Each structure stands twice: as structure tokens, then as C-alpha cells.
Amino acid sequence: xxxxxxxxLVKDYTTNGLTVPALRGISLSxxxxxxxxxxxxxxxxxxxxxxxxxxxxxxxxxxIRIEGTDVSTLSRKELAFLRRQKIGFIFQAYxxxxxxxxxxxxxxxxxxxxxxRKEAKRMAEEALAAVGLEGMGNRRPKEMSGGQQQRVAxxxxxxxxxxxxxxxxxxxxxxxxxxxxxLELMLSLNRTLGTTFLFSTHDRMVMEYARRLVHLRDGIxxxxxxxxxxx
Amino acid sequence: xxxxxLEREAKSSRHAFLKEIVSIAFRNLSRHRVKTxxxxxxxxxxxxxxxxxDAWLLGMNLDSRRNIVSYEIGAAKIQSQAYxxxxxxxxxxxxxxxxKPIARALESAGYAAAPRMTFTGTLYSRSGSAPIVFHGVxxxxxxxxxxxxNYLEAGRFPKEGTYEIALGLLAxxxxxxxxxxxxxxxxxxxxxxxxxxxxxxxxxxxGLYARQEPVFFxxxxxxxxxxxxxxxxxxxSGRNDARISTVIDIKEESGKIxxxxxxxxxxxxxxxxxxxxxxxGNVAFMPLDVLSGEEGLLLEDQVTEILVRAAGAKDSDxxxxxxxxxxxxxxxxxxxxxxxxxxxxxxxEEYVKDYIxxxxxxxxxxxxxxxxxxxxxxxxxxxxxxxxxxxxxKEIGMMRAxxxxxxxxxxxxxxxxxxIGLMGGIVGMILGSLANIPMVNHGIDxxxxxxxxxxxxxxxxxxxxxxxxxPGTIIGSGIVATLISALLSVPPTLRALKMPVTESLRFE
Ligand SMILES: Nc1ncnc2c1ncn2[C@@H]1O[C@H](COP(=O)(O)OP(=O)(O)OP(=O)(O)O)[C@@H](O)[C@H]1O
Ligand SMILES: [Mg+2]
Numbered sequence: 001x002x003x004x005x006x007x008x009l010v011k012d013y014t015t016n017g018l019t020v021p022a023l024r025g026i027s028l029s030x031x032x033x034x035x036x037x038x039x040x041x042x043x044x045x046x047x048x049x050x051x052x053x054x055x056x057x058x059x060x061x062x063x064i065r066i067e068g069t070d071v072s073t074l075s076r077k078e079l080a081f082l083r084r085q086k087i088g089f090i091f092q093a094y095x096x097x098x099x100x101x102x103x104x105x106x107x108x109x110x111x112x113x114x115x116x117r118k119e120a121k122r123m124a125e126e127a128l129a130a131v132g133l134e135g136m137g138n139r140r141p142k143e144m145s146g147g148q149q150q151r152v153a154x155x156x157x158x159x160x161x162x163x164x165x166x167x168x169x170x171x172x173x174x175x176x177x178x179x180x181x182x183l184e185l186m187l188s189l190n191r192t193l194g195t196t197f198l199f200s201t202h203d204r205m206v207m208e209y210a211r212r213l214v215h216l217r218d219g220i221x222x223x224x225x226x227x228x229x230x231x
Numbered sequence: 232x233x234x235x236x237l238e239r240e241a242k243s244s245r246h247a248f249l250k251e252i253v254s255i256a257f258r259n260l261s262r263h264r265v266k267t268x269x270x271x272x273x274x275x276x277x278x279x280x281x282x283x284x285d286a287w288l289l290g291m292n293l294d295s296r297r298n299i300v301s302y303e304i305g306a307a308k309i310q311s312q313a314y315x316x317x318x319x320x321x322x323x324x325x326x327x328x329x330x331k332p333i334a335r336a337l338e339s340a341g342y343a344a345a346p347r348m349t350f351t352g353t354l355y356s357r358s359g360s361a362p363i364v365f366h367g368v369x370x371x372x373x374x375x376x377x378x379x380x381n382y383l384e385a386g387r388f389p390k391e392g393t394y395e396i397a398l399g400l401l402a403x404x405x406x407x408x409x410x411x412x413x414x415x416x417x418x419x420x421x422x423x424x425x426x427x428x429x430x431x432x433x434x435x436x437x438g439l440y441a442r443q444e445p446v447f448f449x450x451x452x453x454x455x456x457x458x459x460x461x462x463x464x465x466x467x468s469g470r471n472d473a474r475i476s477t478v479i480d481i482k483e484e485s486g487k488i489x490x491x492x493x494x495x496x497x498x499x500x501x502x503x504x505x506x507x508x509x510x511x512g513n514v515a516f517m518p519l520d521v522l523s524g525e526e527g528l529l530l531e532d533q534v535t536e537i538l539v540r541a542a543g544a545k546d547s548d549x550x551x552x553x554x555x556x557x558x559x560x561x562x563x564x565x566x567x568x569x570x571x572x573x574x575x576x577x578x579x580e581e582y583v584k585d586y587i588x589x590x591x592x593x594x595x596x597x598x599x600x601x602x603x604x605x606x607x608x609x610x611x612x613x614x615x616x617x618x619x620x621x622x623x624x625k626e627i628g629m630m631r632a633x634x635x636x637x638x639x640x641x642x643x644x645x646x647x648x649x650x651i652g653l654m655g656g657i658v659g660m661i662l663g664s665l666a667n668i669p670m671v672n673h674g675i676d677x678x679x680x681x682x683x684x685x686x687x688x689x690x691x692x693x694x695x696x697x698x699x700x701x702p703g704t705i706i707g708s709g710i711v712a713t714l715i716s717a718l719l720s721v722p723p724t725l726r727a728l729k730m731p732v733t734e735s736l737r738f739e
Contacts, residue, residue: 056632056732077636084634091736095629099258109633111251120247156633 001067003164003196004053005029009062011048011219022048024219025062030198032163035190037210038200044216046200047168053198054087054166055079067163084112088157090167090199094149096141096156102128103137106155113160127155131185147178151185158189167199171206183209248639256647259619267651270615273608274655274716275662278708281601282663285708286670286698288597292590293549293699294506299586301546302379302507304579305345305538306554309333311573314535318582321364323350324482326533327574333537334372336568342559343375343542346534348519352477354398356406356499357470363402365475367519367528376540379505380516385410385462386501391518396473397501399514408471408499410462412449414440419447426468436461471499479528491529539576550579608655609715616648616720620727627727628735637728644724645717652716656709664705670698 011023023045030036038046051057052064055071064071066086074082083089088109096105107124115123128137131151141149150170157165167186171179187209190197199210207213215222260267300306310318314325330346337344348367353360370391374380380388380397389395403409414422419440427433439461440447453461465471479491497517503510523530541554552558556576563570570576580587620627627640635643674697727735 051733054632056736058731077638080631080634080636082634083632087634089632091629095625095632095736097255097626097629099255099262108251111247112634112639114245114247117247117250 001032002029002065003032003034003067004198005063005065005068006049006053007063009049009052009064010060011045011052011057012060021219023052023059026216026219026221028214028221030164030196032196033190033194034212035187035197035210036199036212036214037207038198038214038216039202039207039210040200040216040222041202045219046202046216048219049216050166050168050198050200053164054089055083084109085160086163088160088162088165088195090150090153090157090165090170092169092172094141094146094153094173096149096152098141101138101140102133102144102152102155105141105152106137106159109156109160123159124155127159128152130158130189131155145178146173147175147182150174150178150182154182154185154189158193158195161193161195163196165195165197165199167197169200169202171201171203176205179203179206252639252643253646253650256643256650259623259647260650263619266615266618270611270651271655271658273611274652274712275658277601277605277608278656278659278712279662279666280604281708282660282701282705283666283670283698284597284601285704286663286667286701287696288590288594289701289704290671290674290698291593291696294697295586295590296549297547298505298507299583300540300548300550300579302377302382302505303509304582305343305376305540306544306550306579307539307556307559308577308579308582309537309539309570309574310535310577312575313573315575315577315581321349321351321535322480323348323528323535324480324488326530326535327571328531328533329571330532330534330537333568333570333574336563336566337537337539337559338542340559340562340566340568341542341553342562343372343540343544345369345372345376345538346519347373347536347538348522348528348530348533349535350477350479350528352475354396354402354406354515355474355476356408357472358407359405361402361405361513363398363475363513363515365477365515365517367522367534368516369519373516373538375542376538378546379503379507379510380501382503382505382510384502384504385458386466386499388501389516389518391520393518394495394497394521395500395517396475396497397503397516398499400502400504400511402513402515403499403502406473408473409502410449410458410465414447415445416447425470426464432464436464466498466500473497473499477528481529493528495527605715609719612648612651612716613719613723615651616644617723619647620644620720620723624727624730624735624738628730628732628738631728631732631735640728641721641724644720648720649713649717652713653709655716656712659712660705660709663708667698667700670696671700674698 006026006028009023009026010021013020013022026049038049040046052059055066058072066082069082071079071082097108100108103121103124106127107120110120110123125137128134131154133148133151133155136144136148141152144152150173170186171182174182183206186197186199189195201207211227213225215224311325311327314322317325326348334344334346346369350365350367352363352365354363370388383397384400386397388397398408400409411418411422419437423433423436427436439450439453439457441450475495475497477493477495479493481489481491483489503514503516505511519534522528523532539554539559541551556578559576560570630640
């Protein structure tokens, strides 16, 4: 099944009357279970592309379909429900809710989905265990290292079993050893759960992990490589 | 597959979601403890002040109403329509006669009725003169309607068939007809000479005063019995003899008004100082019966009004439904009495427009003042929430990325701000109520200030401001504080939601 289908995506930013083209016509689609990286130098439009796919912003023109639904037909509220149900985000800056513990951060998306408290807690504990943070559930974000926080963020994105995981430079704030661990974790989740991963990076080491690598430059697809088992 | 389906699923567990955002709001408030506490105190102070001032106003109004009804007017007056229309001029020529059958009919219908002849004149004492409003009253009946005669500063209430006067305290002080509180040595000597008839009386009088250079003060600890004896000596000495000079207005058949000058010799036997300042100013009460005939006001049984109150009503009672003009007219009809066509029953409110205007004005000014204070404290909340929302712009972006809707975010900030309002409201309710306790039970004595105001500023209270409980305001102000606080978070939240999610996330 096609999870993401982007057609002729264009995004211009206008600041102080100056229009900066961030994306200049990108057409890409991603199938269920892909583990794909968007690579490119700074300013090439990686974040912009992921944000548009994640329905956090709207394109200047072009079309995005998530599991076949044209997102431009959805209301603000329907978009929020789409994000809630189908998309998990992982950010470079982790963005955990500072007043909540790790466990509460992870169970928050489940609460939004209406899962009852007990069940949400159980699922959140499971997700924390899956990212290797067993027993750390009671810590607040500021009591954890960057790598641990990013694991919590992954658990939070993962816990609701989204169709699509979007990660914008998930390892950029981490040292290379921790970064590698995070990628191993993402890869194993992709293998065991079949979750589609789409992440951006400009780090060579990170690109090595991707089974599909899309190169962006100046807002257009410069090239694409696929490797590994048959994808 | 449209995600609309998901909306329904999510609604099934609204409860867990609400609990979660309340918990987040609570933690955010305790994370910024200092700011939360300051904002809460601001709200608490306004709420407390509002409750306090409202209780004060209500207390003043209740006391004023009681004092008007118990000491000044009764529940209603029967007057001729012509008198009522000109009542500010006290037009004695618009009086009516034959009051006795009316009073008896009222009494048999379960009311107390007190006839009055009100006229103006000048009262001369040895030391001066003052313009006075005189009320000719039937002492027996007056006592059943009004209670000011229970508050005599000195002496007693006039007896029927005498030219005796009970005078308001302020007029008595001015005419030097009261018990002197402060005398020079010379004045004291003259007073003793004029008053004491025996050496024993002289010693008695001197004993009431304490020397405090350069003057003599009436001792604070003189018992009432000795004051009464002193007062009797003062009255007996002729010091309290006075002269009433008045102009009698008589309406002729033709409608022309004839003026007759009249002088009456009288004696001040009592001084009135009741809780209602209107009885303590330039007012005098004297028996009605001596005013008839040649020696008096050339009256044949005329009065200007009959005061009406339910029989046996207590001082502390406000007029009940039985005491409305309609009810009184109805009761008269039931006992088979019909009022002469020129007469009407008027409710007490018709006679105290000055009080009603003062009360309404104070109500408005006080409430506006407190409203300004409210606005200030709510600016505090608005500012706190604005800062909180600005500070958490990134967090808001994150929550939106997680799929929180605009409505849910607005609600969660409303809950957070509402919690400040609720805490401030509760603390304010407690503080305001605590401050009310002594104000309701004891009040504030302001007699010194009242004298400067000549006791006349609309409210009918003399020496004590007393608050009254108003549960509606206490609970209402807490609720209003909560709601306003909650609403104040809406504009900054909506502003934050206008930003694209990506902008919020980039915000530092
Ligand atoms: N909110 C914005 N307003 C104006 N210009 C923007 C905005 N966001 C991105 N841009 C511009 O759009 C272009 C693409 O930016 P984008 O953030 O997508 O690049 P990136 O590939 O993610 O870069 P980096 O590796 O530095 O994160 C850049 O030229 C950037 O300056
Ligand atoms: Mg980027």
C-alpha cells in the first residue's frame, strides 16, 4: 500500500516581501514498510518536505495523499485527527512535554486517542521497554540525557502504531555512538512492526542505514538510491 | 477513509483526556509557582475586596431601611394627595381632620397608627435660636409606630397635654439645651448658680465635672441616674425653657392661604439621639393635643399625616408584604372603612428619595471602583497567561503535531487560567468572609466623622457601619473570577494557534 504520495510539491516562503523557494516541484511516493532517508545539504528542503508530508504546513501547490486521502480536502480539525491517528513525529530537539514524566509523555498520544488510562499506561511501559528505557518511566525530560530523551520521543511516536513515522534529523543532537543506537532501534522497529519510516539527515553515517535514499538539492530531487533486500 | 471516524472514537474517552489536561495545567502552574502565587493573590484581593464592600453596602442599606422604618416614617403614611404633591414644602394647610376614626379603623385592622401635625418654626433658647421642624404627635400612639423615643440622650418624652418638647441632639447642642460636656470655670459657676437650689445640689453638680486645665469636662463615669437627676435640675431651673415662633398657614374656602403668627412657650424635656440621624437634627417632637385651639395652631383635630406600621412590629423588621400601601388599603376595606377620597396611603420609599439616590450613587461608584480593581487583577491573569502561552509556543506546536485540535488546546489553557481564578476566588472568598465577620458582628464606630457630616449624608445610620452577609455575592464572585480568568486565556491561545505548526516548533 502507498502510504505517502507527493505530486509536484512546491513550497515558497515569503519573508519581508522576499520569496524563497524551499521546494520546487517534488514528486515522491513511499510504500508501507519503507525505511527511507531524505538527504541533502542544509537548506535543501528536507525539513520542509517532512513537514508538508506530516500535515504541519500546507504546500504552495501540489498534492499530498496519505493512505490515499488528499489532505487538502481535510479541515483543520480533520488534519489534527489525521496526525493523531496515523503519523508519529520525531524531532531533532525531542520536544517532550517538560512537566510530564517519560511514561506520561509516551501515554499522552494514547490519551488523545481515547485509550483508557490503565491500558495507556501498559502500552506506554511496553513502548518504553521497546526503546530500552525500562524502569525510567518516572523521570522528567530534564533528568535524562539527549539520547534518552530521543528514545522517549521515539516511544511516544511509536506507541500509537502510526502508519507513518517522520523523523527530522533525529540524531543531529546526539553523539555518533548514541546516534547509531537510535538508528538501530528505528530499524529494528521497522523490521518487527513494519512501520514506515521517513527521516531526514545530512550525516553520511545515518544515510548508511537507509534502504532508500532520496537526495534533495535546492528543493528538487537530485537523485535516488535503493539498496538491500529487494525493496 | 476519512479520519472523521476517529473523532467519534476519541469522544468516548473525553474524561481521561480532561483529567490529563487538568493534571498538565496543574503542573504548569506549580512549575511557575511564584508567578502563579502572585497572580492568585491579585485575584484573591479583588474578590475579597468586592465581597467586603458589597457586604458593607448591603449592611448600610439594610440598616438604613430599618432605621427609616423604625425611627422616621413607619411602613407607610396616610396623607392628602395635595400634601403629598408638595411634601418637600411641608404645607401644613393641606392637613386633614377627623384622624381618629381612621386611626381606629387601622388599629382594628391590625396596624398601629400615629397621627402627626408637622410644621416649621423657630425655637428660641436663652443662648440662641434655630429653625426646627416640629412634629405634633400623640405620644401613646407614636410609641407604637416608632421607636426613637427609646433613644433619649437625656430626659423623657413629652407628656400629653403639656407644652413639652423632645429635641434632636444637634439642635439641643446648638441651643445649649443639652447636658453640657465641657465648661469653663466661669460657665460652670454660672450654671451652678442658675441650677442648684441647695448647697447639696451645688456639690452634686460640681461633682459631675472633672477639672482638666483650663476647662471642666463632664466625667465619663457618671451613672445614668445621676445624669437624670442633673437633667431634672437643669429643666427645673428654667434653663430649658424655650419659645416656639411659627407662622400658621390656613387655607381659606377660596383657596387663598392666610398666615397667622403664633408664639408658644415650651420646655425642652428630652433629647433625641436615635440610630436614624433624621431624628437627631433640627427636629422637635411635642404633644399634638396642645396644638389645637387658640393657644396652639388654631387646629380642630387636623393632622398632616398618619404613620402606619403593622401592630407589634419589631425595630429590626423591614416592612413586610402586609405593610404595603395596597395591603393597608385592602385591610381597611376588609374592616368596612373607606378612606376619604382626598386621602391616600403612600409607602415609605416615597419619602426617602434622598437616601435612595445616595444609596444608588454609592452602589454605582463603589462597584465601578472595585470593577477597576478587578480589571487590574485580571490584567495580571491576562499577562500571566500571555507569558505562559508565549513561553510554551514550541510546546503548543508539539501538541498540535501530536494531533491536539484547536478546541482542545483552547480548553486546556482555559482550564489552566481558570484554576488561577478558582484558587484566587476561593482564597478571596475566605479572606472576604473573614473580614466580614467582625464587620457584621461589631461594625465600625464612626461617630466622630458623623458629627462632622452633621449626621446627614442620605444613609440613616448614625454611629455604626455594619456589614451584612450576602451569600449570593460571595459565591458569585468566586464563580465570576474563575470564568473571567478562563476567558482571558482565549485571545492569546487563539493568537498562538494562528501560527503554522512549523512556526511554533521553530519558536525559541
Ligand atoms: N519558516 C520559514 N520562513 C522562511 N524561509 C524558510 C522557512 N523555513 C525554511 N525556509 C527556507 O526554505 C529553505 C529550505 O529549508 P529547510 O529547513 O527545509 O532546509 P533543510 O534541508 O531542512 O536544512 P537544514 O539541514 O539546515 O535543516 C531554506 O532556504 C530556508 O531558509
Ligand atoms: Mg532541517
